[in-house]
Amino acid sequence: MSNTMIGYWKESRSAKLLFSVAGIMLTLLVYGVLQEKIMRVPYGDDKEYFTSSLFLVLCNRLTTSAVSAGFLLISKKTLAPAAPMSYYCTISISNLLTTTCQYEALKYVSFPVQTLAKCAKMIPVMVWSTIIMQKKYNGKDYFFAMLVTLGCALFILYPASGDINPYQKGRESTVRGVSLMIGYLGFDGFTSTFQDKLFKGYDMEIHNQIFYTTLCSTFLCFPVLVYRGHLLLAISFMLRHQDCIIDVLLLSTVATASQFFISYTIRTFGALTFAAIMITRQLVSIILSCLWFSHPLSMEQWFGAVIVFGTLYAKSFLRKTPQLPLTQLNGADKPQGSINS
Template identity: 70%
Template sequence: MAESASSLSGDWRHNKLLKGVFAVTGIMVTLVTYGILQEKIMRVPYGVNQEYFKYSLFLVFCNRITTSAVSAGALLASNKALHRVAPIYKYCLVSVTNILTTTCQYEALKYVSFPVQTLSKCAKMIPVMVWGTLIMQKRYQGYDYLLAFLVTLGCSIFILYPAEFDMSPYNRGGENTVWGILLMIGYLGFDGFTSTFQDKMFKSYDMEIHNQIFYTTLCSCVLSLTGLFVQGHLIPAVEFVYRHNDCFFDIALLSTVATASQFFISYTIRNFGALTFATIMTTRQLVSIMLSCLWFAHPVSSEQWIGAVVVFGSLYTKSFLRKAPQKTSSSEPVQNGDSNNVKEIP
């Protein structure tokens, strides 16, 4: 009997280990690949004429139409209804702010390096806390504010003390670096609102994760396509991709890994909880920055190393100090390690 119990315990630990390896590998591969691809598409020229891809909204459209199709398939495969649970304007509101978030993220790469952009994302704790107070009437403890301050301080050091000769091709001489900073501030503000409002929708309605993803990404497809028509960028973007087959491959792979990452995010949270997910995401950001510095030869100043240590040290401290959340039913909102942040949609 004891041997049988020991065998069952060993099998459980083995299965848990395999699931953990699967989750970590999936998140790291998809999101790190996503980060490298977005930098390559926006900062590396294509073809003999050295043309740069400039159509950020086209990337948003490709990502969203892929995710929308997959989420619809997931709902149908699980025999879940495709009908709306919340008013359509609420899905549209999430969609609009999510489009603005992603567009700011891509556009920022024209003016700042990927390591700066990625580390700046860590500072979203403050806008999330602000929106959480305004929308959800949440209250935060003193150590939350302290950790948010330390992360923001580290990000500020990283941005304000860049290494020399790390200029974007759109930013010769560094005169437009301020645009990169403003775009990242826009990213943080819009992203904080998006995740907070997503959380509010999950708590206000009996809503499946794929239901929200389907309708918000469907709205994003319509809005981003409309934006491309209004700006007159749809035809030039298609022509660019037609001229450069390697760009088409990069965009197709970007949309694929962005969509696949959603599966691994949901899988990890469902099986291991928010605490483990937060730690994996922090590690992913660190690995992405290190790979970007090696792959694209970004120089890093000593001040930036100090800023990075402050940021990631604070984030890991936050992960280890956070109490493990209680398990929730599948109909309840699923949160990652950041307050109010339901899930990250690239």
Template identity: 30%
Template sequence: MRKSTKLFFCASGIFISYFFYGIAQEKITRGKFSIDGTTDKFTFSTSLVALQCLANLLIARVGVQLAGKTSSETPSHWYFMLSLTYIGAMTASNKALIFINYPEQVLGKACKPIPVMILGALIGGKRYSLTKYLSVLLIVFGIVVFMLYKTQRSEHTFKANFGIGELLLLISLASDGITGAIQDKMRARANVGGYEMMYHTNFYSTILLLIMVSFGDGLEFISFCSRHPSLYWYVLGFCITSAIGQSFIFECISAFGPLTCALITTTRKFFTILFSVIIFSNKLVTQQWIGVLLVFAGLFADAFFGKKKTPILK
């Protein structure tokens, strides 16, 4: 398969899978589950991520069997470190939804190329063009504009929750950056396939998360689902779309690197925001839409000018 065709294939798979993934995620984490006049709120992020990793592991295992090749050059401790940063990123971003709405979380995660670039340069020894750095600065400015104008909420709620959701997003983004740097090292030093990387990452992640859940909110999560049976379908859809989407992500990382993958996953977030606004009536003020446009102007500037030869910042 030609590289351009494979890139389009991976991008399409990521866009479609994570569109439905986003709907299921918001239904679970932001939905209202009522019984006997009492409304329950979903707060079991660790259990949800554990099921997600288990589904990813099963799909990855099938992919490894079909690929029929493995790399013996990859040290196990790399996968273990990868699983730790992956758990940190996923758990923090899911918990952030308790304090901020979905468009805010999505656009916050649109910063992902920034830590991937910075930590890729510091840890992985990567070098990027001046155009790419300028594009990323435009993205940062758009994020700042968006965050300065919060989605409409009461003053009391704003004061109670301000900073917690953003702090969780920073933890998630830092974890994403370290994950990208480790993946760059793995690509540079070992011939690692996408499904192989996905399998081993989720293998360690699943073990760690199941241990955490058994001593944490596992029983409460089961009890919550028993009280609200409709949640089973959303969780099932969440896990399936995650597993399919992640298989495309790891194939993209294996072939093109974590930064290219981060840019693809970030562009799809614009459409996620639009559909979230339409479907879930999350209202954005004018200044926030300006921030959104600035973010994606930076992304498209990188896509258009990034292929041209520009000076490398050392």
């Protein structure tokens, strides 16, 4: 291969990485702000809260499924599944549990706590990658992962308000919030790792995977909402508070856009490289949320944040050989991921 071809490959790969970073950062930053606004800020003069997280998941999946189907039709790609439907359903179920835990956790933890806690998904991703893809990590990878987890623990356990959520006080709230975040980390790590496995194991278009996974999610969400009576309640709420309709439409739009950036990144660079891209986004999200929603941070939380992001950036600078594939360079720096983080 000539030097010209090698230079072109590097430039092309760099351009693709820049495209992925810009797309993920923009869509997920907006997504995070809208998510917190819908779930945490009351609507109307009666100060009524929107409570149906599963309805938001349904709206997101319906929008994404329709857009991905449109892309397949316009590009004249086949609508036939590239992998067994059971694999799509596996991703769908895992992603539904991931997203539901994420939304529900916002009722018990503040957004900065949730965002920084996502950095602790490095260990779940390493575990799932070892189980599903037989990847191996060295002692340095685990050391970095433990440092990040320590920083996340400090951030969660020592909030400025004395509780991980200033709106939900008490030990029960803390236990529920932490439990939901643990569930989120486990399911999310599995989702992105299994996505990576499918992209590597099948000749699969990005839109193909997105279409079938979101279609499965839609079929799973709808009957549950109807059975629990939440569908009509959510629609009634939005009719009473029409500004909520705009928020939900915007949320679904940016969620759909993020789907394509996330799947493109995982398919091009791998699930763990996607995690590395998420680190800066999470730091910016925390700062933005603190400014927008006036979340105070304690000294211990700032110290925990320094440990987390300092470790992750140090790992980035200490990587051995720039020529290695990005999935190896960022072995443990893992969202959200997955289909919606």
